[in-house]
Amino acid sequence: MKKIILVLLLTLSVYAAPRVGDNAVTFTLPALYEESQSLSSEELKGKVVLLNLWASWCSGCKEEMPLFVELQEAYADKGFILVTSSIDNEAQSAKDFLSDVDPKKRLTSLYDADKILPKTYRCPGMPSSFLVDKFGVIREVYIGSIDASSMTQLKNKIDKLLGE
């Protein structure tokens, strides 16, 4: 009986959502603008990453996106990369929105048609963002949109991680 309970607990732990301190989910996703190109999480090793899961139909996602563009511009050459992954049913919806907000394509935009990342991360809300350190470990999880006040805290955390 003990074995059965142990197996059940292990099974449940497999389905647990990744948390702070866990390794970030590995992925390979196509670029939003160039479907022939793709980005793998392995290519992000050695950089501090903010992985943002968003959709054009999500109002909170749209609110925080201009702040993300500014953030990426500020940290362009400092070893930080902001990766946005759209889960829209149609990629064009995401492209249309980003063409207004990020016309210079500062953000690294991916397209997750099958919603692999939110399913794996078991996102309890949209948008969701994950701050990942240089070693691929999740250091912070943000559920919901990031506003101007929390952006200051986020910048402090990025600075700290860049210095590690």
Next chain:
Amino acid sequence: MKTLFLLVVLLLVSGCSESLVLVMPYEKEYFAQDKMSLSPIAERAEQEGHIFLIREASAGGESSFQGGCGCR
């Protein structure tokens, strides 16, 4: 212990129940569409509210400040 085992099995099996279907936040694209809103057009909602108020008031319903004449 058998009871505990049965409880766990029941808990797992109950996950298959239709009543427990859960729409995750990332699956709400269709729900986010304007046409899914109860009042998709704000201006029309205000007008409909006005008409509703008049209609119900005439039947002695929601409010007593209008008598069903349609005037404000």
